[in-house]
Amino acid sequence: MHLVTYLAGQTPRLGVVWHDAVLDLRALSVDMASQRAARPAREAVLPSAMLSLIEGGPDVWARAHEVWEYGRQLVDRLDPADLQRRRVARLLGRTRLLAPIPRPRKNIFCMGRNYAEHAAERGAPPPERPVFFTKPPTAVIGPGAGIVHHAATEALDYEVELAVVLGRGGRDIPAEDALRHVFGYTVLNDVTARDLQKAHQQWFRGKSLDTFCPMGPVLVTADEVPDPQALGIRLRVNGQIRQEATTAQMIFDVATLLATLSRGMTLEPGDILATGTPSGVGAATGAYLKVGDAVEAEIDGLGCLTNRVVAPDQPVAPVGVCFPKGSLGEVHTDRCHTSV
Amino acid sequence: MHLVTYLAGQTPRLGVVWHDAVLDLRALSVDMASQRAARPAREAVLPSAMLSLIEGGPDVWARAHEVWEYGRQLVDRLDPADLQRRRVARLLGRTRLLAPIPRPRKNIFCMGRNYAEHAAERGAPPPERPVFFTKPPTAVIGPGAGIVHHAATEALDYEVELAVVLGRGGRDIPAEDALRHVFGYTVLNDVTARDLQKAHQQWFRGKSLDTFCPMGPVLVTADEVPDPQALGIRLRVNGQIRQEATTAQMIFDVATLLATLSRGMTLEPGDILATGTPSGVGAATGAYLKVGDAVEAEIDGLGCLTNRVVAPDQPVAPVGVCFPKGSLGEVHTDRCHTSV
Numbered sequence A, B: 001m002h003l004v005t006y007l008a009g010q011t012p013r014l015g016v017v018w019h020d021a022v023l024d025l026r027a028l029s030v031d032m033a034s035q036r037a038a039r040p041a042r043e044a045v046l047p048s049a050m051l052s053l054i055e056g057g058p059d060v061w062a063r064a065h066e067v068w069e070y071g072r073q074l075v076d077r078l079d080p081a082d083l084q085r086r087r088v089a090r091l092l093g094r095t096r097l098l099a100p101i102p103r104p105r106k107n108i109f110c111m112g113r114n115y116a117e118h119a120a121e122r123g124a125p126p127p128e129r130p131v132f133f134t135k136p137p138t139a140v141i142g143p144g145a146g147i148v149h150h151a152a153t154e155a156l157d158y159e160v161e162l163a164v165v166l167g168r169g170g171r172d173i174p175a176e177d178a179l180r181h182v183f184g185y186t187v188l189n190d191v192t193a194r195d196l197q198k199a200h201q202q203w204f205r206g207k208s209l210d211t212f213c214p215m216g217p218v219l220v221t222a223d224e225v226p227d228p229q230a231l232g233i234r235l236r237v238n239g240q241i242r243q244e245a246t247t248a249q250m251i252f253d254v255a256t257l258l259a260t261l262s263r264g265m266t267l268e269p270g271d272i273l274a275t276g277t278p279s280g281v282g283a284a285t286g287a288y289l290k291v292g293d294a295v296e297a298e299i300d301g302l303g304c305l306t307n308r309v310v311a312p313d314q315p316v317a318p319v320g321v322c323f324p325k326g327s328l329g330e331v332h333t334d335r336c337h338t339s340v
Helices: A025-036 A050-056 A058-077 A080-086 A116-121 A175-181 A194-199 A254-261 B025-036 B050-056 B058-077 B080-086 B116-121 B175-181 B194-199 B254-261
Strands: A002-008 A011-018 A021-024 A089-091 A108-112 A131-135 A146-148 A160-166 A182-189 A213-221 A232-237 A240-246 A272-274 A294-299 A303-310 B002-008 B011-018 B021-024 B089-091 B108-112 B131-135 B146-148 B160-166 B182-189 B213-221 B232-237 B240-246 B272-274 B294-299 B303-310
Touching: A002 A021, A002 A050, A011 A025, A011 A050, A011 A058, A021 A025, A021 A058, A025 A058, A050 A058, A058 A080, A058 A089, A080 A089, A160 A232, A160 A254, A160 A294, A175 A182, A175 A254, A182 A294, A182 A303, A213 A303, A254 A272, B002 B021, B002 B050, B011 B025, B011 B050, B011 B058, B021 B025, B021 B058, B025 B058, B050 B058, B058 B080, B058 B089, B080 B089, B160 B232, B160 B254, B160 B294, B175 B182, B175 B254, B182 B294, B182 B303, B213 B303, B254 B272
Parallel strands: A108 A272, A146 A303, B108 B272, B146 B303
Antiparallel strands: A002 A011, A002 A213, A011 A021, A021 A089, A108 A131, A160 A182, A160 A272, A182 A213, A232 A240, A232 A294, A294 A303, B002 B011, B002 B213, B011 B021, B021 B089, B108 B131, B160 B182, B160 B272, B182 B213, B232 B240, B232 B294, B294 B303
């Protein structure tokens, strides 16, 4: 499933993307249950928030999968007006997406220098053990939202990363079991103020300004990502390729990162881990981000996360959003480039 | 007010300590309102969780203060049996306290090397800018709970710190306004695995194992702490003084830390900032913590936070808890030392 959190009026809501539609999972679950019984059983109704779905556990995930299949048939069978009337779907192109998890329950775990060429361009040897730091929930933004060029920095940089969202928690998770704890994957841009990162010694400050954690556009469930270490990963600024690699190049793979992080520390459903960025960051060449730049972070199968750099307090006009191939209808392009 | 979160059965609940009693703020607010009207107005009823109180804002804080005054009179007037019957108070000595905020909504902000002598003993010059890192919500434990000596570390260390809890959020907070954003203060032990802190480069991993963030015993509201930079701060292991200083020795004071941290990053009500530890940590002498050690972290006016080091999976017998002078009844000792 390609899960999204989208805005219905002012309320964040859980959806699943199918062709050019966003299906409302909760509404669909009610629709489906009412076909079977006059009064839908309580446990047949799905939650309306991504975190509640994830925290619901395997039974709820299985039900979501059934509801999704029901929804797909409905979309293929009914015409748009009928779907609209039943309030179970809306046009993707007219829907504002948020980050899949708009407000995580703790900081996002991040891994630094997990690609050898990136470590080298930052003047560091490949780390012997994973280098973990965090970004706060207040930094999270969704696809299309603006990355603010805060006055506090003169060296605004990008970092495309594969982000892992946990479905099952645990402590001391063995590496060989770790991938079974994964709920899904998404794209994360670990936006960084290089000057603050350096001046404050520990990286947290330079990694944590508001809007410094774009995520999305979709959360792709793990069943659709058979090998997280075989994904093309790239980033463009104004259409120009800046980072281009494969997740096969990670020094520590996803399983090892989860095993290491969980040694003595309990991981929880909904936890997010960003797994490090490949080479090509702005700091390597001095080509930092400027107001107006469009940043496209893309991972094969997970889609493209596009954000524009904006001045502080500048109103943000959302830019176009692209989706993984297979979830695209005619309204959408499978080219990631947004016209900027 | 000396606010606490305590366990009522299995449920965390918001209380305020007065002499040898814990007053139930919500129950008291209902009791007080029902003296005035047959049906208490909804807004007269206080929340039953610390974070809800803090997020309620100034009106709710003012009401809590009124209710507390009402409760004090009740305690002074009624005998214990009457109090028990009205279900508004319980004996402190028989109450299990949790951390004042048992589950923060994001990681705890921490400041490293904020006392010059401590920086020196760690082989570092005093930092030119604050050094921020975080600890996850999963690390939080309350007074009396066990600090687990995880197998992952052979260098378990302590760090007594003044922790600041925010009442008002904000971004780009000027230093001169910063203290007005503070809701209250508590004691925090920034427990650290020195070997992991070093091996993983960034400090997060070594700071974040389960039980590595004892907090409490009370959250003292800011009106009772006229100057957070004039507090004696000390830590004992098995009764022996290991750290002894005053918060006047901080390199960056609380106001400066909050101003710096909020530059470009939104702070929120309920956010917690630990402000660094003075010299005397175990790493300086090699005297690390062992299973069985009792660690007492104490700050004048805020009480003493006592935790015992336990083996992994060892059942934890809560140790004694001490309170700031002024909130102590006869059942409690104003010596922090627990018999160990």
